[in-house]
Every structure is written in C-alpha cells, then in structure tokens.
Amino acid sequence: MSVLIDVQGLGKTFADTSIxxxxxxxxxxxxxxxxxxxxxxxxxAVVGESGCGKSTLGRLLLRLIEPSEGQVRLxxxxxxxxxxxxxxxxxxxxxxxxxxPFGSLSPRRTVAQIIxxxxxxxxxxxxxxxxxxxVAELLAQVxxxxxxMDRRPRQFSGGQRQRIGIARAISVxxxxxxxxxxxxxxxxxxxxxIINLLxxxxxxxxxxxxxxxxxxxxxxxxxxxxAVMYLGRIVELGPKEQIYSAPQHPYTEALLSAAPHPDPDxxxxxxxxxxxxxxxxxxxxxxxxHGRCPIAQxxxxxxxxxLVEVAPGQSAACHFARPHPLTGVAA
Amino acid sequence: MTEFSLADAxxxxxxxxxxxxxxxxxxxxxxxxxxxxxxxMIALVVVLLFIVIAVFAPWxxxxxxxxxxxxxxxxxxxxxxxxxxxxxxxxxxxxxxxxSRNSLIFGLLSPVFAAICGTILGVTAGYFGGxxxxxxSRVIDMLMAFPELLLAILIAAAxxxxxxxxxxxxxxxxxxxxxxxxxxxxxxxxxxxxxxxAVAAGVRTHxxxxxxxxxxxxxxxxxxxxxxxxxSIRIEATLSFLGIGTQPPNPSWGNIIRDGLTNMFATQWxxxxxxxxxxIVVLAISIIGDAVRxxxxxxxxx
Amino acid sequence: xxxxxxEIRNLAVExxxxxxxxxxxxxxxLAVGxxxxxGVVGESGSGKSITxxxxxRLVPVPPARxxxxxxxxxxxxLKLPLNQMPDIRGKEIGMIFQEPMSSLxxxxxxxDQIEEALLLHENWPATERRRRVIELLKLVGMxxxxxxxxxxxxxxxxxxxxxxxxxxxxxxxxxxxxxxxxTTALDVTIQAQVLELMLDIRRRFNSxxxxxxxxxxxxxxxxERVVVMYAGHIMEDADTRSLFHNPRHPYTQGxxxxxxTLTETRHRLYQIQGTVPPPGTIRQGxxxxxxxxxxxxxxxxxxxxxLAHGPTHRAACWATAPEVGA
Numbered sequence: 023m024s025v026l027i028d029v030q031g032l033g034k035t036f037a038d039t040s041i042x043x044x045x046x047x048x049x050x051x052x053x054x055x056x057x058x059x060x061x062x063x064x065x066x067a068v069v070g071e072s073g074c075g076k077s078t079l080g081r082l083l084l085r086l087i088e089p090s091e092g093q094v095r096l097x098x099x100x101x102x103x104x105x106x107x108x109x110x111x112x113x114x115x116x117x118x119x120x121x122x123p124f125g126s127l128s129p130r131r132t133v134a135q136i137i138x139x140x141x142x143x144x145x146x147x148x149x150x151x152x153x154x155x156x157v158a159e160l161l162a163q164v165x166x167x168x169x170x171m172d173r174r175p176r177q178f179s180g181g182q183r184q185r186i187g188i189a190r191a192i193s194v195x196x197x198x199x200x201x202x203x204x205x206x207x208x209x210x211x212x213x214x215x216i217i218n219l220l221x222x223x224x225x226x227x228x229x230x231x232x233x234x235x236x237x238x239x240x241x242x243x244x245x246x247x248x249a250v251m252y253l254g255r256i257v258e259l260g261p262k263e264q265i266y267s268a269p270q271h272p273y274t275e276a277l278l279s280a281a282p283h284p285d286p287d288x289x290x291x292x293x294x295x296x297x298x299x300x301x302x303x304x305x306x307x308x309x310x311x312h313g314r315c316p317i318a319q320x321x322x323x324x325x326x327x328x329l330v331e332v333a334p335g336q337s338a339a340c341h342f343a344r345p346h347p348l349t350g351v352a353a
Numbered sequence: 354m355t356e357f358s359l360a361d362a363x364x365x366x367x368x369x370x371x372x373x374x375x376x377x378x379x380x381x382x383x384x385x386x387x388x389x390x391x392x393x394m395i396a397l398v399v400v401l402l403f404i405v406i407a408v409f410a411p412w413x414x415x416x417x418x419x420x421x422x423x424x425x426x427x428x429x430x431x432x433x434x435x436x437x438x439x440x441x442x443x444x445x446x447x448x449x450x451x452x453s454r455n456s457l458i459f460g461l462l463s464p465v466f467a468a469i470c471g472t473i474l475g476v477t478a479g480y481f482g483g484x485x486x487x488x489x490s491r492v493i494d495m496l497m498a499f500p501e502l503l504l505a506i507l508i509a510a511a512x513x514x515x516x517x518x519x520x521x522x523x524x525x526x527x528x529x530x531x532x533x534x535x536x537x538x539x540x541x542x543x544x545x546x547x548x549x550x551a552v553a554a555g556v557r558t559h560x561x562x563x564x565x566x567x568x569x570x571x572x573x574x575x576x577x578x579x580x581x582x583x584x585s586i587r588i589e590a591t592l593s594f595l596g597i598g599t600q601p602p603n604p605s606w607g608n609i610i611r612d613g614l615t616n617m618f619a620t621q622w623x624x625x626x627x628x629x630x631x632x633i634v635v636l637a638i639s640i641i642g643d644a645v646r647x648x649x650x651x652x653x654x655x
Numbered sequence: 656x657x658x659x660x661x662e663i664r665n666l667a668v669e670x671x672x673x674x675x676x677x678x679x680x681x682x683x684x685l686a687v688g689x690x691x692x693x694g695v696v697g698e699s700g701s702g703k704s705i706t707x708x709x710x711x712r713l714v715p716v717p718p719a720r721x722x723x724x725x726x727x728x729x730x731x732x733l734k735l736p737l738n739q740m741p742d743i744r745g746k747e748i749g750m751i752f753q754e755p756m757s758s759l760x761x762x763x764x765x766x767d768q769i770e771e772a773l774l775l776h777e778n779w780p781a782t783e784r785r786r787r788v789i790e791l792l793k794l795v796g797m798x799x800x801x802x803x804x805x806x807x808x809x810x811x812x813x814x815x816x817x818x819x820x821x822x823x824x825x826x827x828x829x830x831x832x833x834x835x836x837x838t839t840a841l842d843v844t845i846q847a848q849v850l851e852l853m854l855d856i857r858r859r860f861n862s863x864x865x866x867x868x869x870x871x872x873x874x875x876x877x878x879e880r881v882v883v884m885y886a887g888h889i890m891e892d893a894d895t896r897s898l899f900h901n902p903r904h905p906y907t908q909g910x911x912x913x914x915x916t917l918t919e920t921r922h923r924l925y926q927i928q929g930t931v932p933p934p935g936t937i938r939q940g941x942x943x944x945x946x947x948x949x950x951x952x953x954x955x956x957x958x959x960x961x962l963a964h965g966p967t968h969r970a971a972c973w974a975t976a977p978e979v980g981a
Binding site: 084110111114117118121122126127128130139140144187190194 | 553569
C-alpha cells in the first residue's frame with residue numbers, strides 16, 4: 023500500500039504573543055517532533071490522555087493550527103508551505119469529524135445546508151434538485167432518512183448529529199479524514215453504531231483515517247495501527263495486534279491495564295501510575311514519562327529515548343523497550 | 354424542550370415519529386413572536402403609528418408648528434389645541450407631530466448606522482485578531498474614554514450643527530459600544546466548534562464570517578441598538594438644548610422638553626407630552642428589540 | 656441479609672405540568688444493605704442521577720414532584736423536615752460528585768474544607784479535628800498531608816481533587832457513600848487511581864456505597880450488585896457476577912455486547928438500534944420496546960414488573976420472563 027500522509031518532525035509550541043508587563047506564561051510544547059505515516063485506506067489511531075497533544079496533532083495535520091516546525095505531506099504535497107487559497111483547495115481531499123456533536127453543527131442551519139457546505143465551497147453541486155438528491159444519498163449512507171434534511175440539528179440526538187457530521191465529512195469524497203474522539207460524547211448504546219458506521223464507510227470509500235481517542239478499547243475495533251502519545255510525543259507506534267498483546271512501552275502497558283473491564287471475574291493486576299500527567303509547559307527532562315514510570319532508571323531522567331523499531335513495524339521510545347518483559351492483554 | 358427522534362433505523366419507531374410536524378420555518382417563528390404575544394403586537398403598532406405620523410406630519414398636524422400667537426400663550430388643552438400651547442402660543446400637538454420627524458430619524462438612523470460600522474469593526478478585530486485587532490481595539494478604547502455626549506459635542510462643534518452632521522456625530526459616538534460588543538461576541542463564536550468545522554470543510558473566510566459568525570452575534574447587537582435608540586433621542590435633545598442639535602424654532606421632542614422646562618411653572622403640558630412621547634417610543638422599540646432577539650436565537654423555545 | 660441500610664420504594668420523580676407530566680423516574684425500588692456496594696448503571700436520561708440526588712433530597716421540590724419512600728436507617732427521608740437533612744447529608748451519607756473542581760470551594764484551603772465537615776457534624780476540639788483531617792488525607796492517599804493542608808483546590812490535579820472530595824465525604828464515617836460518576840471526568844490513568852481509592856474505602860470504612868455510572872467496567876470492578884436503569888425504569892437488578900455472565904434483559908445484553916473491550920477481537924461491534932428516548936416520549940409500555948430485538952405485542956401496552964430469575968436476579972422483561980409456575 024502506498025503512503026498517503028507523511029509527517030516529518032512535526033511540532034507545535036503555543037506561546038503567549040500578547041504585549042504585557044511582567045513575566046509571560048511559559049510556552050506550551052503541545053506536539054514535539056512527531057513523525058509517522060498513514061497509508062492509503064488505513065486507520066491510524068492516536069491514543070493518549072488529556073493534554074498529550076493528540077487533538078493538536080490532528081489539527082496540525084489538517085493545518086487548522088499552524089505548525090511551528092516540520093512537514094505534513096498529503097500525496098506528496100507539503101501542506102505546511104501551501105498558500106491559503108491552495109490550502110483551501112486541498113481541503114476537498116481532507117475532512118474532519120468532531121468530538122462535540124452538539125457544537126460542531128451550526129444551530130441555525132438545516133441538515134441539508136450543513137451537509138452541502140463543503141460541496142458548495144468547492145463548486146461540486148449545482149442547482150437545488152441536484153443538491154437535494156445528493157443530500158438524500160449521503161443521509162442514506164449514514165443511516166438517516168432523507169425526510170430529515172430540512173430539520174435543524176437541535177431536533178436530533180447526539181448519535182444522529184454525529185451521523186450528520188460524518189455525512190458532511192464524506193460529502194466531498196476525501197482521501198483523508200481526521201476523527202477527533204467521535205464517540206466519546208455519545209451514549210454507550212450508541213457508540214457501537216457510530217464505530218461500525220465509520221468502519222463500513224471506510225471499507226466502501228477506502229479513505230485513510232486518523233482516529234483520535236483517549237480509550238484503547240474503542241480503537242481496538244477500528245484501527246489498523248495505533249500510536250500512543252504522552253506529553254506531545256509518540257511513545258509507541260505499531261500494528262494493533264502487537265500493541266495490545268505485546269506493548270513495548272510501560273506507558274502503553276499502564277494504559278491497557280488501567281481501563282476498567284466489564285467482567286467481574288477477570289483477574290486484574292492493574293498498574294496504577296503514581297501522580298499525574300505533568301503540564302506540557304513543564305515537560306520533564308529525558309524521558310517525559312520517567313517520573314511516573316514503574317521501571318525508570320537513572321538514565322531515563324537524563325537522556326531522552328528515541329522512537330526506535332523494537333519489533334517488525336513496531337517502535338517504542340523507551341530505554342528498556344526490549345529487555346523488560348512486558349505483558350499485554352491476551353489477544 | 355428540544356425534540357429528538359427515536360428512529361435511526363427502526364422503521365416502526367420511524368413511522369411513530371413522522372406524525373410530529375417538521376421544524377417551523379423562519380416565517381413561522383416570526384409570526385409566532387410578533388403576533389403570538391400581545392405586547393409585541395402593540396409595540397409594533399405603536400412604532401408604525403409614530404412613523405406614519407412623522408411621514409404625514411403636514412396632513413395630520415392641526416396647526417403650523419412654528420406659528421406664534423401672543424393671544425394664545427400657555428393655554429391648557431382646548432378643542433382647538435388638544436395639548437395646549439407653549440410660551441410662544443404655538444400648538445404643542447403640532448410641534449410634537451413635526452418633532453417626531455427629527456426625533457425618530459435620530460433615534461432610529463444613528464443606532465442603525467452605528468451598529469453597521471461597529472459590527473464591521475468588531476467582527477474584523479475579533480475574527481482576524483493579531484495586529485488588526487490591536488489597532489482597532491486601541492482606537493475603540495480611545496473613543497470609549499469620552500462620554501458619548503462629550504464626543505458628540507466635540508464633533509458637532511467642529512462640523513457645525515446641520516442635520517446630517519448630527520447623524521454622523523451620533524453614529525461616531527455610538528460605534529465604539531457596538532464594536533466592543535461585536536468583538537467580544539465574535540471571539541466567543543469563533544471558539545464554537547461549528548466555525549472550526551466550516552474552516553475544516555474548506556469554506557471561504559468571508560462566507561464563514563457572514564454565514565456562521567454574524568448571525569450568531571446579532572442578538573446582543575439588536576438589544577444594544579434598542580438601548581441606544583433611546584439614548585439617541587435623549588442626546589439629540591441635549592444637543593438641541595445646547596444649540597447644536599435641531600435649530601429652533603424647528604421642533605424636536607428634545608427641544609420641546611427643553612423649552613417646556615424653562616416654562617414649567619406656566620404650563621406642564623409640553624414637558625409631559627414630550628416626555629411621554631419619548632417614553633412610549635423607547636419602550637416600544639425595546640419590546641420589539643426583545644422580540645427580534647428571540648427570533649434570532651435558534652435555541653429559543655417556541 | 657438483615658434490614659437494609661437504604662431502601663427506596665416506588666420512587667417516582669416527575670416534572671412539568673400536572674396534566675402532562677414529564678416522568679423521569681418510574682417506580683424505582685432498590686435496597687442497599689449495610690456495607691454493601693451497589694452500582695446503578697444507565698445512559699443519559701436513565702434517571703440514575705435523579706434517583707441518587709433524591710436520596711439526599713437535593714432535587715428541588717417544586718418544580719419536581721417526588722413520591723414513594725426512601726427509608727434510610729429506619730427513617731423515611733422524604734417525610735423528614737428539610738431542615739433536618741443537613742444532619743444526614745455529610746454525616747450519615749457522604750457524597751462524591753462527578754466534577755471534582757466544581758464541588759470544592761476555590762477560595763478555601765482543602766484543610767479548612769475537610770475540617771468544615773467535621774465542624775458541622777462533630778463536636779471536637781480543634782487539635783482533634785486537625786489530627787482527623789490529616790488522618791483522612793492519609794487515608795485517601797494524599798502525599799505529604801501535613802504540607803498540603805493549606806493548599807487551594809487549583810493547586811491540585813483532577814485525581815488529587817477527587818481524593819480531597821472523597822476525604823470530605825468520608826470525614827464523619829458515613830454509613831452510606833453516594834458516588835455520582837466519580838471517574839467520568841478523569842483520564843484513564845487517573846481513573847485507575849480513583850477506582851483503587853474507592854475499593855480502598857470499601858475495604859477500610861465498611862461504608863455502603865451507591866455508585867452511579869454509565870460505565871459498566873467501573874461498576875463491575877467496585878460493586879457487588881448492579882441495577883441497570885433505562886429511561887427512568889429499573890430494567891435489571893442482579894448480583895454483579897450474574898448480571899455480567901448471564902444478563903436477562905435484552906437491554907443489558909445489548910449493552911454488554913456493544914461495549915468495546917480490550918480483549919475483543921471481533922471485527923464488528925454488536926449494535927443496539929436507535930437512540931435513547933428523551934423523557935416523556937414513551938408513555939406506555941416498555942421504554943426499550945422501539946429498540947428491542949425481541950419485543951412482543953404485550954410490550955407496547957404493559958410495562959413488565961421486575962420478574963425473579965433466581966434469588967438475587969430480577970429483570971423487567973416479558974420476552975425473557977421465566978415460565979409461569981416453573
């Protein structure tokens with residue numbers, strides 16, 4: 023399979039640029055030297071806790087936030103040096119599904135207006151009848167009746183709104199979609215519907231997918247590969263099966279063991295990490311995880327481990343990635 | 354409460370849902386808000402009535418508002434002078450009717466102009482941020498440092514007191530308020546996920562501003578407009594009193610009250626009727642403003 | 656089991672006009688024994704939080720109308736004068752809320768906030784109170800408790816704040832602890848810390864726990880018994896093992912099958928059709944009927960009562976009902 027998205031050394035530092043007296047707040051290093059690729063038709067899941075920079079990463083890829091350094095190539099075109107009009111044209115090839123099904127649809131606009139907005143901005147639909155036909159088709163693809171097209175978002179439940187947001191994203195047949203926690207705001211009984219829908223659509227349309235989540239269980243079903251982020255850096259990246267069965271980074275292992283499991287009989291040896299995620303404005307030296315790591319050694323506080331391949335297709339950023347025997351959950 | 358539907362894919366539940374009427378359109382909402390509430394209806398009639406009176410003043414007024422008569426000074430209401438006469442023997446009702454022309458034009462025109470200018474400035478500053486924001490915001494801060502009245506007097510003194518000059522004066526005086534409010538609202542709306550969604554969808558910047566930002570900041574602006582239209586009538590009155598507003602002997606509600614004030618112990622009819630006219634119009638405008646705000650707010654229950 | 660500590664009988668909560676009331680809790684009956692931990696699981700609109708708040712009489716009446724009985728340690732709380740409730744809240748029933756930040760006062764030190772609970776309910780000398788505050792902070796796993804007494808809530812992270820909230824809730828050794836989504840606002844690794852804390856509280860204090868959550872996993876780890884609610888009704892009430900291994904209600908079955916888990920390797924997730932109905936849209940019959948794969952004609956007319964499927968397992972479903980007389 024060929025590479026669709028190629029990210030090299032991507033970084034973002036948020037600094038306070040306002041003119042003020044007194045000390046300025048420290049700049050926040052949200053994403054730090056991140057490199058990876060997304061293949062055509064592949065789903066890469068980015069998993070991490072709040073403040074790890076996963077949402078910023080998703081927005082950097084689409085250049086909704088300007089990167090501080092690094093490149094993002096979509097099919098060979100470097101997005102980071104495109105002019106504004108050229109970038110806008112590129113947006114027809116990359117779309118986004120948002121976390122908040124309530125806020126991401128304008129309350130004043132009808133479903134048809136919301137869904138046709140991307141198509142309109144690229145001149146892909148002309149005339150009222152063609153527009154309505156296309157909306158009906160898209161609604162059908164996301165499992166909503168065409169009769170809903172003249173209603174406004176507030177008449178729908180969270181799951182239905184998320185379907186509308188998905189219809190908007192696929193309306194221009196993009197090659198790449200970033201989904202930022204698309205199910206975390208939904209009711210438990212509705213999450214599965216949306217996960218399945220996204221999976222079905224990907225199979226039909228063969229777009230590449232960056233799926234951002236805080237929960238490893240959710241991405242288990244949808245991802246081909248998983249990237250685990252901690253404080254702006256990718257600490258582990260690899261094929262799904264390996265990440266879940268043989269994690270190489272202690273943080274991945276802790277995440278896997280921390281998730282509560284709906285089975286009272288499952289024996290749990292939960293790894294409870296001490297302390298909290300440090301602030302991204304004050305990233306610890308060396309390995310950012312060393313303060314909470316159960317296997318940290320002296321070297322971890324000094325030297326930052328690079329992301330190196332530890333198994334075929336699987337890389338981890340840990341000094342002890344190989345010698346330490348790690349156990350995941352049985353696949 | 355908001356409505357949801359049960360049906361996603363279950364046909365039975367879907368059939369259940371279809372019985373519920375579709376979303377009311379903008380026209381229905383307008384009808385609801387304007388004709389559903391008696392207070393709004395009355396306010397609308399009042400404002401329309403005043404506009405009709407202002408437009409057809411020469412046909413409606415029983416007398417010439419400028420004609421003085423020393424035999425008829427400070428009269429109480431009679432059949433020929435319904436609201437009595439002032440210290441020059443002029444018919445108060447006729448002056449009130451002619452005065453509505455000046456007062457209404459100032460009261461409605463300047464806030465509308467100011468709202469347009471202020472919104473353009475505020476939205477530009479709020480949406481684009483950075484240097485643009487800093488420059489616009491500092492200029493607005495500077496203008497805000499002066500009280501409206503002082504600013505109006507300054508500009509009027511510099512330009513002279515012609516009709517359009519006063520409109521300009523009041524517009525400049527009111528613009529900073531609108532710019533502040535629209536900038537703050539724009540900053541808030543810009544954070545809404547649907548604005549980011551529009552950017553991500555590839556929508557052009559000017560379309561985003563007109564489609565997603567402006568409609569969502571209109572509500573506070575409309576409310577401000579109704580507030581300022583009251584102040585506008587009041588400030589015009591003050592300017593007239595200072596001799597830079599409507600020039601005597603031409604009537605405006607403001608100078609009817611001012612003239613009445615100096616003559617208060619001889620007859621109270623001019624002040625009372627001028628004051629009532631301002632109160633009624635301002636009240637009606639605020640009620641309409643509230644109704645418009647409700648129409649503009651998509652989350653309002655119907 | 657002896658007499659339960661908390662017994663809710665036929666609790667109904669409704670809002671809105673009398674003629675067309677919006678009923679958010681329907682005839683909820685559940686019991687929590689002394690030292691028992693019971694989980695209430697449900698999605699949005701299931702009425703789980705309203706039920707918990709009703710126990711503390713924190714649902715404002717009016718606009719709400721509450722009927723039924725809530726018997727706690729022999730007293731019907733719903734019949735108690737409201738001015739006696741503060742003696743029960745905090746002293747006999749502790750509460751942990753979802754948002755650790757908003758349930759702490761940002762301008763009071765955490766030491767003072769914990770002490771306040773003691774001050775209200777216990778008549779102790781100041782030195783004794785201070786000693787107890789430090790002991791509580793130690794119990795909830797706060798590092799350096801003496802040093803952190805004078806810290807303000809914003810100096811703590813989410814997990815640590817939730818520990819402070821737990822310390823306040825446990826200050827007077829309550830007989831019952833109500834925890835409303837205590838981990839929902841927290842990150843996965845912090846959630847793990849709070850779960851350990853809850854288990855620890857269970858072990859050390861021997862308080863009964865009523866845990867409200869939308870997360871089946873959280874409930875499975877903490878609770879001995881689980882009550883599943885949907886659209887204001889109790890759908891199933893069973894001991895935890897029985898519920899997770901042998902669910903009897905189609906809603907519980909669907910939920911368990913549709914939740915993505917770490918060990919699952921199936922490609923597609925099982926999905927429950929449709930969406931959660933907002934309150935008031937289904938006024939007759941079983942509220943799960945439009946989404947139920949095994950719905951029958953009877954379900955549209957009559958809401959099934961909780962039918963026994965064994966000594967500790969009851970489910971409100973006609974389709975899976977045990978044979979009559981069997």
